[in-house]
Amino acid sequence: MKKLTLLLTLLALMAQFSKAQDDPYLWLEDVDAEQSLEWVGKWNEKTLDVLTGHPDYKSIYEKNIEIYNSDDRIADPTIRGNQVYNFWQDADHQRGIWRRASIKSYLNGNPEWETVLDFDALSEKDGEKYVFKGASGLYPDYNKFLVNLSKGGGDAVVIREFDAVKKEFVKDGFYVPEAKGSASWIDENTLMVSTDFGTGMTTSGYPKEVKIWKRDTELKDAQSVFEGNEDDMGIWGYSVQTKEKTYRLITQRTSFYSGSYYFIENGKLVKPNLPDDIELSGIFKKQVLFQLKSDWDVGKNSFKQGDMVSIAYDDLLKDGTNYILIISPDERSSITETNTTKNVLLVNMLNNVKSELYRYTFTGSWEKQKIDAPQFGNISLGSADDESDNYFFYFQNFLEPSTLYKGDAKSGTFVKVKSLKSFFPTENYKVQQFEAASNDGTKIPYFVVSDKNTKLDGNNPTLIGAYGGFEVARLPTYSAITGTAWLEKGGIYVLANIRGGGEFGPKWHQAGLKENRQRIYNDYFAVAEDLIAKQITSPRRLGIIGGSNGGLLVGVGFTQRPDLYNAVVCAVPLLDMKRYNKLLAGASWMAEYGNPDIPEEWEYIKKYSPYQNVKKGMNYPEVFFTTSTRDDRVHPGHARKMVARMNELGYKVYYFENTEGGHAGASTNEQRAKVAALEFIYLQMKLMN
Numbered sequence: 001m002k003k004l005t006l007l008l009t010l011l012a013l014m015a016q017f018s019k020a021q022d023d024p025y026l027w028l029e030d031v032d033a034e035q036s037l038e039w040v041g042k043w044n045e046k047t048l049d050v051l052t053g054h055p056d057y058k059s060i061y062e063k064n065i066e067i068y069n070s071d072d073r074i075a076d077p078t079i080r081g082n083q084v085y086n087f088w089q090d091a092d093h094q095r096g097i098w099r100r101a102s103i104k105s106y107l108n109g110n111p112e113w114e115t116v117l118d119f120d121a122l123s124e125k126d127g128e129k130y131v132f133k134g135a136s137g138l139y140p141d142y143n144k145f146l147v148n149l150s151k152g153g154g155d156a157v158v159i160r161e162f163d164a165v166k167k168e169f170v171k172d173g174f175y176v177p178e179a180k181g182s183a184s185w186i187d188e189n190t191l192m193v194s195t196d197f198g199t200g201m202t203t204s205g206y207p208k209e210v211k212i213w214k215r216d217t218e219l220k221d222a223q224s225v226f227e228g229n230e231d232d233m234g235i236w237g238y239s240v241q242t243k244e245k246t247y248r249l250i251t252q253r254t255s256f257y258s259g260s261y262y263f264i265e266n267g268k269l270v271k272p273n274l275p276d277d278i279e280l281s282g283i284f285k286k287q288v289l290f291q292l293k294s295d296w297d298v299g300k301n302s303f304k305q306g307d308m309v310s311i312a313y314d315d316l317l318k319d320g321t322n323y324i325l326i327i328s329p330d331e332r333s334s335i336t337e338t339n340t341t342k343n344v345l346l347v348n349m350l351n352n353v354k355s356e357l358y359r360y361t362f363t364g365s366w367e368k369q370k371i372d373a374p375q376f377g378n379i380s381l382g383s384a385d386d387e388s389d390n391y392f393f394y395f396q397n398f399l400e401p402s403t404l405y406k407g408d409a410k411s412g413t414f415v416k417v418k419s420l421k422s423f424f425p426t427e428n429y430k431v432q433q434f435e436a437a438s439n440d441g442t443k444i445p446y447f448v449v450s451d452k453n454t455k456l457d458g459n460n461p462t463l464i465g466a467y468g469g470f471e472v473a474r475l476p477t478y479s480a481i482t483g484t485a486w487l488e489k490g491g492i493y494v495l496a497n498i499r500g501g502g503e504f505g506p507k508w509h510q511a512g513l514k515e516n517r518q519r520i521y522n523d524y525f526a527v528a529e530d531l532i533a534k535q536i537t538s539p540r541r542l543g544i545i546g547g548s549n550g551g552l553l554v555g556v557g558f559t560q561r562p563d564l565y566n567a568v569v570c571a572v573p574l575l576d577m578k579r580y581n582k583l584l585a586g587a588s589w590m591a592e593y594g595n596p597d598i599p600e601e602w603e604y605i606k607k608y609s610p611y612q613n614v615k616k617g618m619n620y621p622e623v624f625f626t627t628s629t630r631d632d633r634v635h636p637g638h639a640r641k642m643v644a645r646m647n648e649l650g651y652k653v654y655y656f657e658n659t660e661g662g663h664a665g666a667s668t669n670e671q672r673a674k675v676a677a678l679e680f681i682y683l684q685m686k687l688m689n
Helices: 002-022 034-051 057-069 103-107 119-126 313-317 480-487 506-510 514-533 549-560 584-593 599-605 637-648 669-687
Strands: 078-080 083-090 093-102 114-118 130-137 144-151 157-163 175-179 182-187 190-194 209-214 223-227 234-241 246-255 258-265 268-270 279-284 287-291 296-298 301-303 308-312 324-327 333-340 345-351 355-362 366-371 378-384 390-396 403-408 413-419 429-437 443-451 462-465 492-496 542-547 567-571 624-628 654-658
Touching: 034 637, 034 654, 034 669, 057 083, 057 480, 057 669, 078 378, 083 103, 093 103, 093 119, 093 130, 114 119, 119 130, 130 182, 144 182, 182 234, 182 246, 190 234, 209 234, 223 234, 223 246, 246 279, 246 584, 258 313, 279 333, 287 313, 308 313, 324 345, 324 366, 333 378, 345 378, 345 390, 355 378, 429 514, 443 514, 462 514, 462 669, 480 492, 480 669, 492 514, 514 542, 514 549, 514 584, 514 599, 542 549, 542 669, 549 567, 549 637, 567 669, 624 637, 624 669, 637 654, 654 669
Parallel strands: 462 492, 462 542, 542 567, 567 624, 624 654
Antiparallel strands: 078 083, 083 093, 093 114, 130 144, 144 157, 157 175, 182 190, 190 209, 209 223, 234 246, 246 258, 258 268, 279 287, 287 308, 296 301, 308 324, 333 345, 345 355, 355 366, 378 390, 390 403, 403 413, 429 443, 443 492
16 A cells, blocks of 8 residues: 555656646746745846836826826716715725715716725725725615625625625625625525635636525525536526516536526526527516527527527526517627616617617517717717616727716617816827738728828837637727827827627637637738738837737737737736646636647647747747736736746746736726836837837
C-alpha cells in the first residue's frame, strides 16, 4: 500500500513538472502570491514611468477626470414605486452614493436627492473596498432591497437586506455570503437564493443549487428546490413579480447558449417542452416571451431563427403549442432588448446597425406601432414603470451625446429630459459607414469617425474598436474621452461590426462559433485592409483596442497579422486558450470557443490562441496589456503570462494591472480616468509621434 501511495505521489509530481515545462509562467496564475504581486509591481512601475512621464499625460488625465466627475452627466433614473433611484460617483463620492428623489422633482429638472446609502462611508466602516453591484426591491412598495456588494469590483457579491425607510441594513436580516450568486424576493419573508450552500459551485464558478429561504431560519436549512450538476454552467432561480402573480422560475444552463427552464407551480417543478437554445425574455400580460436562436416547428407554426414569440403561461405549463409570432427580423435586422410598462411591450430593434423603437400591445394578438424616436444612432431602453406606461430611453451616436427621454408607451409620445453636454466640437467631424468584403465574400459593415477635412493620404492615426463574440452588438456611442483624447488630437476612430456579435441576430453570431472562429478574425483583418486600401490610414498609423473577448481579438490580430498594426491595447484579455476553461469562469465559455481538452477541438483553437502562437523573431508592435488583480471573470494570469513570455522572447511591451476594479478594470472615476489616460498616451506615442 505504501509503495502504491509513493508511486501515485511520484506520478503527480511528474505531471506538475511536465506542466511547468510546458508553461514556465503558471506561477503567475496564483493571483495574490507574493512573487506574483512583486512581479506586477515591477511591471507597473516600469510602464507608469514611461506613460505618466509623457508631456501630455497630465492634461489628458485631468480632462478625463473632469468628464467622469462632471455634474452635467445624466443621473440615470431607475423607477421604484413613486421614486427614482440613482447611483452616483464624483470627486466627493469616489465609491458612490445610492440616492433617490420623487419622480415629479426628477422630471421637473431639479431632483431633490436624498442619500440612501453612502458606499465610501460603508467601505471605511467595514474596512472593504466596496463596489455597488445593484439592488433588487420588494414589489410593490419597495421599502426593502437586497443590496449586492462586491469587494473590489469582482463578480462575486455579498447580498444584504436593506431597509429603505430607515436607510440602514436590517439587523439579523437576510444575508448571503460572498459568491457569484443571486437572490430575489418571493415575498417580504421569503427569498429565492442561488449561491454556494457549502456543497461547492459548478466548474464555471456559478451556483449549482437553488433554495427557498424563509426569514429567521439558517440559509443552510433553506428548502432545496433544484440541484444541477457540477459540469453545468450554472443554476439560477428568480422571481418575476406582477400584480396578478409572483412567478417562480429556475434556469439550468448547461452551457452559455443552452439549457432548460423550470417553473414552480403549486409547489411542484414544471419543465415545459422547449428547444434547449431558446431564450426567455420576460412575462407580460400572462404571456411568456421567448426569442429563438434556431428555426422551430411547433404545432402548426414554423418560426425562424431570430423570431420573438409568446404563449399563455397556463398553456405553456400544459405543453401547449399555441405560440404567437411577435416579431420576425429580416437578414439585416435584430432584436437588441425589450422592456415592459403596464400596458405595452417595448422592443428595441437594430436595422443595419441603427436603432429603431417599437411598441406592441396585446389583445389576443400582437399589434405593432413604430415610435418616432430619434434616428441614425443608438437607442437604449432605461427603466420602465409597471404601474403606468412611463418609461425612459436614451439616444446617442458618435457625435451626439447621450440624451435621456421620458416616454409614454401607450401614446407613443416622448419628451426630452436631459442631454449630456458635448466635451469636444462634434460639428468638426463626420461619420461614414462602409463595408469590407471578408475572405469568404461576407460584407462586414464598419463606421469611420473623422475630421471633415481629413485627407486620404494614408497618414491618419486610426484606432479600430471591435468585439466579435457572445452575440454582443457594438453600436455607435458618444465617448467624450475618445473625442478629447483621440479625435481632437487628430485621430480617426473606427467601429467594426464583425461576425460573432449580435448586429444581425443569432446567425451573425453563430457564424463564428468554435471551429469557425477564424471567420471573425478574417473579418477583422478585412476591415483593416479596407481602411488601408482607401488610404484612410496605413499600418504604421493603425492601432487596435479591445477588452475581454475583444482582448482575445486584438491578441489574435497582432500575432496573426503584425504587418497591419503598430499599436495594440489589450485589456482584461483571454490569451491562453489552452487553459482558459480552467481559470475562473472560463469553463462557461466553451460553447463559444470549444473545449481545449478535446483533441479535435484543440486542433482549431491552437491555431489562433495568442499565448501559444507568439513566436520569436517577429515584427510585433509594442503591445500595451492591462488587467485587474480583482478580475474574477477573466483571470489576470492571461495578461500576466503573455507579458512574461513576450518579454522572455525579447519583445518590448507595456503592462499595467489595477489592484481592483474586477472585469471592468476600474472601480472609481479616478481609476477610470487613469487607465484611459494611460491607453491614449500609449496610442499617441505609437501612432502620432
